[in-house]
Amino acid sequence: xxxxxxxxxxxxxxxxxxxxxxxxxxxxxxxxxxxxxxxxxxxxxxxxxxxxxxxxxxxxxxxxxxxxxxxxxxxxxxxxxxxxxxxxxxxxxxxxxxxxxxxxxxxxxxxxxxxxxxxxxxxxxxxxxxxxxxxxxxxxxxxxxxxxxxxxxxxxxxxxxxxxxxxxxxxxxxxxxxxxxxxxxxxxxxxxxxxxxxxxxxxxxxxxxxxxxxxxxxxxxxxxxxxxxxxxxxxxxxxxxxxxxxxxxxxxxxxxxxxxxxxxxxxxxxxxxxxxxxxxxxxxxxxxxxxxxxxxxxxxxxxxxxxxxxxxxxxxxxxxxxxxxxxxxxxxxxxxxxxxxxxxxxxxxxxxxxxxxxxxxxxxxxxxxxxxxxxxxxxxxxxxxxxxxxxxxxxxxxxxxxxxxxxxxxxxxxxxxxxxxxxxxxxxxxxxxxxx
Ligand code: P5A
Numbered sequence: 001x002x003x004x005x006x007x008x009x010x011x012x013x014x015x016x017x018x019x020x021x022x023x024x025x026x027x028x029x030x031x032x033x034x035x036x037x038x039x040x041x042x043x044x045x046x047x048x049x050x051x052x053x054x055x056x057x058x059x060x061x062x063x064x065x066x067x068x069x070x071x072x073x074x075x076x077x078x079x080x081x082x083x084x085x086x087x088x089x090x091x092x093x094x095x096x097x098x099x100x101x102x103x104x105x106x107x108x109x110x111x112x113x114x115x116x117x118x119x120x121x122x123x124x125x126x127x128x129x130x131x132x133x134x135x136x137x138x139x140x141x142x143x144x145x146x147x148x149x150x151x152x153x154x155x156x157x158x159x160x161x162x163x164x165x166x167x168x169x170x171x172x173x174x175x176x177x178x179x180x181x182x183x184x185x186x187x188x189x190x191x192x193x194x195x196x197x198x199x200x201x202x203x204x205x206x207x208x209x210x211x212x213x214x215x216x217x218x219x220x221x222x223x224x225x226x227x228x229x230x231x232x233x234x235x236x237x238x239x240x241x242x243x244x245x246x247x248x249x250x251x252x253x254x255x256x257x258x259x260x261x262x263x264x265x266x267x268x269x270x271x272x273x274x275x276x277x278x279x280x281x282x283x284x285x286x287x288x289x290x291x292x293x294x295x296x297x298x299x300x301x302x303x304x305x306x307x308x309x310x311x312x313x314x315x316x317x318x319x320x321x322x323x324x325x326x327x328x329x330x331x332x333x334x335x336x337x338x339x340x341x342x343x344x345x346x347x348x349x350x351x352x353x354x355x356x357x358x359x360x361x362x363x364x365x366x367x368x369x370x371x372x373x374x375x376x377x378x379x380x381x382x383x384x385x386x387x388x389x390x391x392x393x394x395x396x397x398x399x400x401x402x403x404x405x406x407x408x409x410x411x412x413x414x415x416x417x418x419x420x421x422x423x424x425x426x427x428x429x430x431x432x433x434x435x436x
Contacts, residue, residue, distance in 0.1 A: 001345070001375045003389075004354075007044055009033075010389055020216040022327035023148030025336050029393050031323075038145025038153030045393065046323065048344035050156065053322050054135055056187050056341060057158045064180035064239050066131040066160050071113050073137055077103035079112045083295045089201060092140045106139035109202065111292045111314055114161040119298040125165050127300060128310060129173060133160030135319060147216070149324045150280065156320040163293075163310045165302070170311035174206065174287050175243040177315040181210050181283050182250070184317065186232040188326060189339030192282055193227050195255045202314060204288025209257065209281045214328040217278035222261055224253035225273045280325045287313040336394025337417050340436050346373040347397035347433045348390040352383045358406035362426055366399055366411070369430045374399075391416065397433045399426075 001008075009030040018024040026032050031046030042050055058068065074096070080086035086093075086105075094106040107113070114132055121127065135158045145153050162173035178194065185192035190212045197209035211221055213228075227250065237243070254269045256262065257279065266274070290309045292298075302308040318325075330337045338344070347370055351363035367376040375395070377386045383402075390398045400412040405423070413429045414421045424432070 003377045004379050020147045021331055022324040025327055045344050049323050052342045054319050057317055060180045060184040061133050064176045066133045069132050070134050071110050073107055075105050075107045083112050094139045094141050108138055108140045115292045115296045115298055122300050124301045125303050129164045129169050131162040149320045158317040158319050160315040162313045174313050175247050176239050177285050178247050179243050182232045188342050193255050194250050195257055196260050202286050203291050204286045206287040208285050210283035211279035211281055213277045214280050215278055217280040219279050220258040221277055221279040223255040223275050224269055225275050227253055282322050282325050283317045285315040335392035338394045340396050343396050345375050345395045348375050348395045349399045350377045350386045352402040354378050356403050359401050362406045363401040366426050399429045
């Protein structure tokens with residue numbers, strides 16, 4: 001992407017309506033545009049970041065054995081009457097009528113719909129276990145949408161739904177998602193801590209929220225320091241094997257949001273191991289047994305021929321919220337600092353003197369070698385503007401091409417996260433960016 005032609009409306013001033021860093025930076029870096037309260041258009045840079053996040057979520061769901069589908073955003077009220085949630089869900093649900101006066105809604109979640117779809121095909125125990133997920137827009141008419149995409153009304157969620165023959169199978173499915181979530185967030189450079197949680201309108205009696213620590217988080221959290229030090233990615237996971245030791249490690253050490261905080265249990269955590277912080281919920285998993293399958297008449301024939309009602313769970317990740325949460329966890333006073341795996345581009349190539357032959361030649365060559373993972377700042381702007389915008393947009397590397405260096409076959413390579421700079425040849429710059 002050439003910045004001279006890009007649709008990248010960066011802002012110099014801090015937008016007054018934005019209360020938290022990620023919202024300010026997403027607006028200033030031209031990633032999103034609010035179209036109405038809690039509803040955002042994703043502009044090229046934001047859209048690329050969103051897709052990076054989405055792809056990591058997808059890869060880890062697939063690795064854990066879940067299968068991707070795509071369900072509609074619009075659902076019928078009838079479906080929700082079967083589970084009893086149509087009236088219970090309240091004003092957060094956006095209710096719509098079609099031209100035939102049929103009651104419809106914009107889905108806030110898909111337990112009913114997926115159960116109905118699965119019911120049409122699942123006949124016997126051999127059709128279990130299954131885990132189906134999709135990555136689809138949701139609508140919740142939040143009373144107070146705020147913090148940009150972190151609490152929107154329209155937002156992108158990954159939601160998975162597991163169907164199992166019995167309680168033991170359902171616990172296995174729950175553990176598979178538990179571990180997949182640990183990996184998913186770790187791959188994005190985040191430390192997400194599973195914490196016991198309330199189940200709210202989804203229901204059930206077992207649930208964990210995955211919370212990342214950030215000063216502007218909406219909930220107060222309390223946790224054992226060991227949980228911050230565990231390296232989730234150091235070992236590959238065998239999803240068919242026994243995952244209980246991993247889950248056991250995480251659930252045997254204290255971690256709770258203020259809703260579930262227990263002073264007595266907290267007092268038993270050694271003082272030097274106690275961490276209190278603010279947190280952002282990026283994922284939430286639920287086990288709710290036969291709540292939806294029973295209500296919606298999903299039954300299969302068991303190994304002995306008798307009917308069985310499958311046990312279910314559902315597993316959500318706030319994909320659009322994650323873009324904000326990652327920025328909340330990784331920025332400085334100059335702008336965003338993208339972790340490599342989710343950076344919309346790996347590098348910005350800054351041509352400090354467009355029109356100057358040596359600069360143009362070097363910058364174009366580096367850009368061509370790194371495309372499509374780089375942007376080229378070929379705008380007729382002062383160097384200071386280019387430096388500031390590159391820091392603001394936060395790509396992991398900056399390759400700075402100035403007239404003096406270009407004449408001598410040298411460029412400057414800057415690492416955004418550390419500020420480290422090195423003078424290198426254009427080839428070395430390309431090689432170092434690529435090796436990340
Ligand atoms: C689990 C999957 C569910 O809806 N049903 C299907 C279950 N869970 S949840 O906790 O209500 O939502 C899952 C995740 O979605 C994100 N999220 C939001 N993101 C942005 N704006 C919102 N208004 C919003 N509401 C929920 C959160 O990350 C949450 O963990």
